[in-house]
Amino acid sequence: MKDMIRWFLLFILSFMLIGGKWAFAGDVGTMLKAMPDPAGAPFYPVTMQVLQVLTWMLHILFVYTSIGGLFFSIYAFTKREERWQRLAKATLELAKVSVSLAIVLGVAPLLFYQVIYDPLWYASANLSAGWYILFIVFLLVGYYFIWGAYFTKDKPSMSMLMSVLGVLFLLLVGFIIHVVNYQALYPEKWVEWYTDGGRTMNASGWNIYAFNVFRYLSFLIFPSVAITGVFLMLYNWYFRSREDMDKDYLDWAGKLGARSAMYAGIGWLVSHILYIFTIPADWGAKGSIFTWLSVLGLILCAGVVFSSQKNPAKMAIPSLLAGSVALLLIAVFREYLRVASTSRFGYSIYSYKLNLEFLSPLLFLGTLLTGLVLYAYAWWMAYQAGKTPKGKVYEASETEHHLGDLSVFIVVLWAIVFIGVGLIVIVRNYV
Amino acid sequence: MDVLGFYPMWYVSVVGSASIIGIIAAFHVLASHTSVGASILLAYLATKAYRENQPQIYDYIKKYILGLLVFSYVSGSITGPGIWFSATVANPRGISALIHNFVWVWAAEWIWFVAEVTLVYILFYTLGRIDQRSWLRLAWTFAIGSWATMYIIVGILSFMLSPGHEKWFTTGNILDAFYNKNYFPHLLERTSYMFAIAGTVGLAIAALMKKDLPEKVYKDIVKTLSYWGIGGVVFGLMFFAWYVSTLPERSHVIIEGVVPLYMKVSIMLTVLIVLTYFFLTAIRPQVARFWISLPIFILIFFMGVFPEEKIRESIRKPYIAGEFVWVNQIISRDVPAKGIESEVPVIDQKGLLAVNPFVPEGLKKINSQNEIMAGKAIAILQCSGCHNVTGSTGLRPFGQKFAGMTDPNTVYGFLASYLRDNPPPYMPKFVGTDEELRALSAYIAHMISKGGSVSAKIEVPNTSAEAKKEVQP
Numbered sequence: 024m025k026d027m028i029r030w031f032l033l034f035i036l037s038f039m040l041i042g043g044k045w046a047f048a049g050d051v052g053t054m055l056k057a058m059p060d061p062a063g064a065p066f067y068p069v070t071m072q073v074l075q076v077l078t079w080m081l082h083i084l085f086v087y088t089s090i091g092g093l094f095f096s097i098y099a100f101t102k103r104e105e106r107w108q109r110l111a112k113a114t115l116e117l118a119k120v121s122v123s124l125a126i127v128l129g130v131a132p133l134l135f136y137q138v139i140y141d142p143l144w145y146a147s148a149n150l151s152a153g154w155y156i157l158f159i160v161f162l163l164v165g166y167y168f169i170w171g172a173y174f175t176k177d178k179p180s181m182s183m184l185m186s187v188l189g190v191l192f193l194l195l196v197g198f199i200i201h202v203v204n205y206q207a208l209y210p211e212k213w214v215e216w217y218t219d220g221g222r223t224m225n226a227s228g229w230n231i232y233a234f235n236v237f238r239y240l241s242f243l244i245f246p247s248v249a250i251t252g253v254f255l256m257l258y259n260w261y262f263r264s265r266e267d268m269d270k271d272y273l274d275w276a277g278k279l280g281a282r283s284a285m286y287a288g289i290g291w292l293v294s295h296i297l298y299i300f301t302i303p304a305d306w307g308a309k310g311s312i313f314t315w316l317s318v319l320g321l322i323l324c325a326g327v328v329f330s331s332q333k334n335p336a337k338m339a340i341p342s343l344l345a346g347s348v349a350l351l352l353i354a355v356f357r358e359y360l361r362v363a364s365t366s367r368f369g370y371s372i373y374s375y376k377l378n379l380e381f382l383s384p385l386l387f388l389g390t391l392l393t394g395l396v397l398y399a400y401a402w403w404m405a406y407q408a409g410k411t412p413k414g415k416v417y418e419a420s421e422t423e424h425h426l427g428d429l430s431v432f433i434v435v436l437w438a439i440v441f442i443g444v445g446l447i448v449i450v451r452n453y454v
Numbered sequence: 455m456d457v458l459g460f461y462p463m464w465y466v467s468v469v470g471s472a473s474i475i476g477i478i479a480a481f482h483v484l485a486s487h488t489s490v491g492a493s494i495l496l497a498y499l500a501t502k503a504y505r506e507n508q509p510q511i512y513d514y515i516k517k518y519i520l521g522l523l524v525f526s527y528v529s530g531s532i533t534g535p536g537i538w539f540s541a542t543v544a545n546p547r548g549i550s551a552l553i554h555n556f557v558w559v560w561a562a563e564w565i566w567f568v569a570e571v572t573l574v575y576i577l578f579y580t581l582g583r584i585d586q587r588s589w590l591r592l593a594w595t596f597a598i599g600s601w602a603t604m605y606i607i608v609g610i611l612s613f614m615l616s617p618g619h620e621k622w623f624t625t626g627n628i629l630d631a632f633y634n635k636n637y638f639p640h641l642l643e644r645t646s647y648m649f650a651i652a653g654t655v656g657l658a659i660a661a662l663m664k665k666d667l668p669e670k671v672y673k674d675i676v677k678t679l680s681y682w683g684i685g686g687v688v689f690g691l692m693f694f695a696w697y698v699s700t701l702p703e704r705s706h707v708i709i710e711g712v713v714p715l716y717m718k719v720s721i722m723l724t725v726l727i728v729l730t731y732f733f734l735t736a737i738r739p740q741v742a743r744f745w746i747s748l749p750i751f752i753l754i755f756f757m758g759v760f761p762e763e764k765i766r767e768s769i770r771k772p773y774i775a776g777e778f779v780w781v782n783q784i785i786s787r788d789v790p791a792k793g794i795e796s797e798v799p800v801i802d803q804k805g806l807l808a809v810n811p812f813v814p815e816g817l818k819k820i821n822s823q824n825e826i827m828a829g830k831a832i833a834i835l836q837c838s839g840c841h842n843v844t845g846s847t848g849l850r851p852f853g854q855k856f857a858g859m860t861d862p863n864t865v866y867g868f869l870a871s872y873l874r875d876n877p878p879p880y881m882p883k884f885v886g887t888d889e890e891l892r893a894l895s896a897y898i899a900h901m902i903s904k905g906g907s908v909s910a911k912i913e914v915p916n917t918s919a920e921a922k923k924e925v926q927p
Binding site: 050053054057058059060061062063064065066071074120123124126127128129130131133134135137138141142144145146148149150152153155156158159162163166167170213214217218220221222223224225226227228376378380382383384386387389390391393394397398400401402404405407408409411415416417418419423424427428430431434435437438441442444445446448449452453 | 457458459461462463464465466471474478524527528529531532533534535536538539540542543544546547550551553554555556557558559560561562564565566567568569570571572573575576579580582583584585587588591592594595598599601602605618619621626627628629630632633635637638785789791792793794795811812813814815816831834910911912913914916917920
């Protein structure tokens with residue numbers, strides 16, 4: 024049995040190395056050290072690293088509810104019962120909004136990543152440049168299919184067809200970004216891949232060099248269902264207090280979510296562990312605490328979801344918290360893999376050239392604080408509106424009106440500061 | 455051995471990788487300007503609805519927001535990262551230079567992106583579900599937050615063209631880089647035109663809702679949009695004139711001598727058509743039609759925004775970022791404040807093929823066997839940012855530029871005098887060894903003798919392992 028597993032894993036490993044011939048590892052360190060931008064990082068790399076991990080976690084959460092929402096919709100559309108049809112529309116709505124959020128939240132981790140891991144990102148993206156452009160095209164097409172599904176939601180078969188096409192394109196998008204991130208982890212093979220052993224220069228950008236099915240399953244497919252399952256529990260919890268909502272339907276949806284989260288959570292855990300086994304031994308990842316913390320996070324999450332089966336509404340918030348912890352640990356593990364891979368060649372983000380400056384971080388901080396006031400007000404009002412039964416209007420309290428005034432004031436004030444600073448600089452430099 | 459931080463090169467024959475960025479960027483400009491302009495127009499209309507107690511205006515606003523969600527918040531929010539993605543593969547070192555200088559500025563813009571995207575959904579779902587005063591506040595924060603994305607990105611775009619001041623090279627101060635000489639005219643020009651673009655979309659939506667709205671409300675909306683549109687075009691033209699006056703000298707040379715006349719005419723014609731339409735709808739709101747507004751909107755894309763983006767890209771040349779990174783990704787001058795050194799001397803001494811880690815070993819040392827392929831590799835690495843180097847059609851093609859030059863010595867003579875010793879203001883000088891220039895010349899002569907078009911494939915006689923063995927006998 025052990026031998027079978029070993030051979031099976033060996034097969035998967037060879038699958039990972041599509042076209043892979045071992046490269047000239049001696050030159051890799053020199054190359055990696057030459058690639059970082061000569062401008063250096065404008066702030067401490069560790070800050071970029073932390074922000075990258077945190078914002079990726081937010082981004083991937085909505086990636087999961089986009090894809091998971093569509094999975095649920097498609098399945099629910101196949102059922103004739105009213106509650107399934109209702110669920111199909113609800114999860115479609117979730118997917119539609121989630122794609123927008125996933126896109127916008129995805130900007131930040133990529134931004135911080137590119138500052139400290141520019142060699143990895145640019146090299147890998149350029150190896151498969153044509154596909155990288157298709158990422159945008161597929162996302163655009165996929166998102167329009169999802170909108171198509173939304174506009175035809177009262178025609179289940181049409182809406183289902185659109186949802187299927189939508190999710191297929193999103194999965195392709197996920198496949199491309201997966202490939203680019205995965206290839207980035209193997210700098211020792213980049214030149215070999217690009218030059219095909221020195222015979223050519225694969226400048227067309229239509230080659231894909233590496234893919235790992237377990238990583239794809241554990242980073243994208245299983246968590247999509249599991250996390251959307253937790254969202255259904257939250258759906259149950261949030262709308263229960265609304266008098267115009269059907270409690271039986273909500274309880275049913277919550278239980279369905281809890282059950283799905285549990286089964287998909289097991290798949291997530293198994294595929295995650297299998298992925299860990301495919302990581303090359305010289306990375307030392309199998310003995311790392313970060314690796315096993317990520318496994319522990321998933322076990323914790325599975326445990327909480329398991330104990331939520333009887334009363335999903337009550338356990339919705341603990342499940343969300345457990346899921347968030349698991350996602351955070353996965354995000355840390357994902358980052359750890361980059362460190363493990365690149366340290367083999369002496370690359371360390373902590374020794375990245377530093378051109379420290381404080382004005383632009385200050386600008387960011389000011390904008391962040393302004394944004395937080397605005398977010399607090401906007402999201403709170405959205406929360407209250409959602410709690411208000413259909414046909415009724417939520418009347419804001421005095422405190423809420425004050426918060427509203429504050430948010431308008433602070434956004435205007437920040438614009439004035441921004442423009443004012445500009446005027447001072449222009450006068451100083453040019454007048 | 456010296457290695458410089460080049461990345462694998464992506465070559466798109468015929469249209470060029472720059473055109474891929476251009477198409478995505480033009481689409482994004484249209485979608486984002488529609489959205490930012492509309493956010494302010496809609497906040498203004500919502501204020502009007504609240505103050506004048508005209509609740510039917512909210513029906514119009516809701517339709518417009520749905521239109522924004524489907525168009526701007528799908529196409530716009532995907533093509534935004536799309537520009538970034540395409541720049542990543544078309545010009546990784548160019549975008550990297552910007553990101554390493556402006557990461558926090560972009561991060562600040564991201565705060566507004568998140569605000570914009572969440573608020574547009576919140577506005578859509580809460581209209582009629584929360585009290586009007588609260589909704590109005592959300593609408594104004596959405597409007598100013600949306601404009602914030604513009605007042606941030608314009609600083610980076612301006613820097614791409616030029617830091618505007620020699621000072622930045624020695625101070626490295628982010629404020630000197632960001633608040634550029636043409637920051638304000640650029641910002642005001644875009645801010646103005648966005649009202650015209652959003653107004654055109656607004657007229658299309660109003661025309662579709664004509665039957666559902668009371669006549670007075672309909673006229674009110676159309677007139678408001680038309681006045682904003684007229685203001686947008688008129689102020690846009692004024693700020694454009696100011697913007698042009700702040701351009702660097704080389705950009706003027708390019709506008710006058712390189713940018714084709716049809717591009718300039720097409721933009722002016724578009725401005726004229728849009729302005730006329732707004733005048734007509736301001737005088738007679740009934741003139742507003744969906745089937746007039748939509749073609750005008752499409753016209754704005756093809757005859758206004760796309761040529762404008764092409765011109766903006768052209769006048770940056772020979773640079774891609776901050777007057778220190780050339781369009782072919784070579785760092786061309788020192789930036790003492792950042793410890794950046796020009797790569798030109800190293801490449802001139804060692805050779806472009808030798809210092810690029812993604813060039814096969816078998817091409818690094820040029821000989822009679824690999825000369826043509828080495829020349830092709832140089833063409834792809836150094837020239838394909840602006841030229842189709844393997845054909846006679848598309849982006850400034852070699853097949854046309856060198857038509858008739860089948861003798862390598864003739865090509866060499868031309869390149870040496872035109873590109874190495876005395877380059878025009880809009881092109882980077884040739885960088886590399888004399889041997890490489892000869893290889894490039896041999897490739898071009900070979901390509902022209904084959905009818906001006908060859909395969910983009912590079913075939914290396916020896917594998918890297920064999921080539922390494924030859925170097926180390």
